[in-house]
Amino acid sequence: MDKMDKMDQMVRMTGVGGTDQLEVVSCEPQLPGPGEVRIRQEAIGVNFIDIYHRTGLYPLAALPAVLGVEGAGTIDAVGEGVEHLAIGDRVAYAGAPVGAYAATRLLPQARAILLPENISSRLAAASMLRGLTAHMLLTRTFQVSAGSTILIHAAAGGLGALLVRWAKHLGATVIGTAGSAEKAQIAKTYGADHVIAGRDADIVSEVAAVTGGKGVDFAIDGIGGSMLLKTLACVRPFGTVASIGQAAGPIAPISVEELGPRRSLSLARPSIMAYLADQDTYSVASAALIAMMQAGVVAEIGGEYPLAEAARAQADLEAGRTTGSLLLIP
Numbered sequence: 001m002d003k004m005d006k007m008d009q010m011v012r013m014t015g016v017g018g019t020d021q022l023e024v025v026s027c028e029p030q031l032p033g034p035g036e037v038r039i040r041q042e043a044i045g046v047n048f049i050d051i052y053h054r055t056g057l058y059p060l061a062a063l064p065a066v067l068g069v070e071g072a073g074t075i076d077a078v079g080e081g082v083e084h085l086a087i088g089d090r091v092a093y094a095g096a097p098v099g100a101y102a103a104t105r106l107l108p109q110a111r112a113i114l115l116p117e118n119i120s121s122r123l124a125a126a127s128m129l130r131g132l133t134a135h136m137l138l139t140r141t142f143q144v145s146a147g148s149t150i151l152i153h154a155a156a157g158g159l160g161a162l163l164v165r166w167a168k169h170l171g172a173t174v175i176g177t178a179g180s181a182e183k184a185q186i187a188k189t190y191g192a193d194h195v196i197a198g199r200d201a202d203i204v205s206e207v208a209a210v211t212g213g214k215g216v217d218f219a220i221d222g223i224g225g226s227m228l229l230k231t232l233a234c235v236r237p238f239g240t241v242a243s244i245g246q247a248a249g250p251i252a253p254i255s256v257e258e259l260g261p262r263r264s265l266s267l268a269r270p271s272i273m274a275y276l277a278d279q280d281t282y283s284v285a286s287a288a289l290i291a292m293m294q295a296g297v298v299a300e301i302g303g304e305y306p307l308a309e310a311a312r313a314q315a316d317l318e319a320g321r322t323t324g325s326l327l328l329i330p
Contacts (some may be wrong), residue, residue: 009330010102011310012064016056019311022067029104032079036106039091041073043125044100046305046313046326047158048222048245049273053098054314057246060098067310068100068328069273070129072121075112082109090115094128095276101310103330110279113286119293126325127299129272130159131289132282133244134166136275139288141268142218142240146171149211151219151234153177153227154247155187155195158325161300163220164190169297175210177203179320186323190300207234215239225249232258232265240266247320300324 007026015021032038050067052058072092075085085091091112099105115124138144144167152167154160155176167174168191176192178184184197196206207216215236221228224246232254235241243251259265276282292298302324305313309328316322 008103009307010066011307011328012101013054013060013067014064016054016059016063019054019315021054022311022314024308024310027102029077030106032077032082032106034080035082035109036079037075037082037085037091037109037112038077038104038106039071039073039093039112040076040104041071041100041102041125041330042121043072043304044068044102044307044328044330045070045094045125045129046310046317046328047129048247048317049129050101051314051318066099066101066105068102069096069098070094070125071100071105072115072124072128074121076104078109085109085112085114090121092121092124092128094132095273095282101307101328103307111282113290116290116294119290122301122304122327123293123298125327126158126301127162127289127293128286130162130299130325131166131292131297132276132285133159133272134162135285135288136270136272137163137220137242137244138166138170140275141242141270144170144172144218148172148218149175149214149216151175151177151207151216151231152192153219153221153223153231154179155190155192156183156323158299158302158323159222160187161190161324162297164192165297166292169292169295175207175216177201183323203230204233211236218242220244222246223248224251226252228254229258232263232267235263235265237264238266240268242268242270244270244272247318302326304329 176187176195184195221231222245225248
């Protein structure tokens with residue numbers, strides 16, 4: 001368990017703000033403490049939560065800090081008391097503790113999920129956080145089943161791809177939205193039944209047309225900004241809306257009258273980090289995700305960047321220039 005001779009690389013956030021707050025530094029691999037493993041990472045997921053941490057929307061406790069909440073690789077060192085994991089095991093993870101933007105990282109053993117041979121590290125790193133988010137949304141927030149009709153915004157994105165595929169696996173009818181005709185075609189390849197294209201599209205009218213005026217049973221909105229009010233208008237009485245992000249900017253306060261009594265809607269604001277903080281939930285959801293991945297419900301890898309170009313990856317994601325999931329490769 002001696003330190004390795006090779007210097008590693010990590011990307012560290014030095015302050016709140018733009019991508020200029022990310023710096024690339026060299027470091028030595030850390031020794032795992034009791035109950036910890038060290039992972040030599042093969043791929044690291046890039047997510048909007050990383051941007052929210054960087055911009056201060058979701059503040060981190062202390063700076064400087066290494067961003068990132070998911071990745072996959074091989075265990076190359078174990079601490080005292082580690083059971084059921086060994087050097088050479090391939091694992092993936094998602095959720096806290098933050099610190100994925102690094103060639104190696106330490107992780108509590110309970111957070112490391114063993115990977116079967118037929119799931120690559122790249123695919124796992126692209127799928128973990130989004131797949132666990134899909135599990136939260138489609139099984140806990142709203143129980144999607146055959147016959148459900150759901151609306152998924154940004155259906156060509158990293159989370160959108162997995163949500164569409166998982167929902168179709170459950171037998172749902174999926175209506176997606178996409179910012180362009182090109183992205184709409186991509187969403188259709190994921191299995192979306194209908195896709196509303198264009199940032200200025202009248203989604204309320206188009207959803208009404210597709211559903212015969214009934215509205216959808218469940219809508220998932222990670223866009224935020226002014227979109228959430230439109231999303232509420234797309235859902236049938238006694239339906240559910242999940243607000244899971246604000247890629248388009250802050251969400252204005254919503255009065256309770258927007259939910260009911262006329263519409264009789266349920267509005268959820270679920271946190272994937274809170275969902276995964278419960279170890280039992282994390283274990284059950286991870287097992288369900290691995291089973292789904294083995295059934296072909298996986299994320300779409302939309303781009304790969306060297307670890308040192310994490311700032312460019314975040315900028316591309318933030319600007320909406322990407323589809324699918326983005327990876328950093330150490």
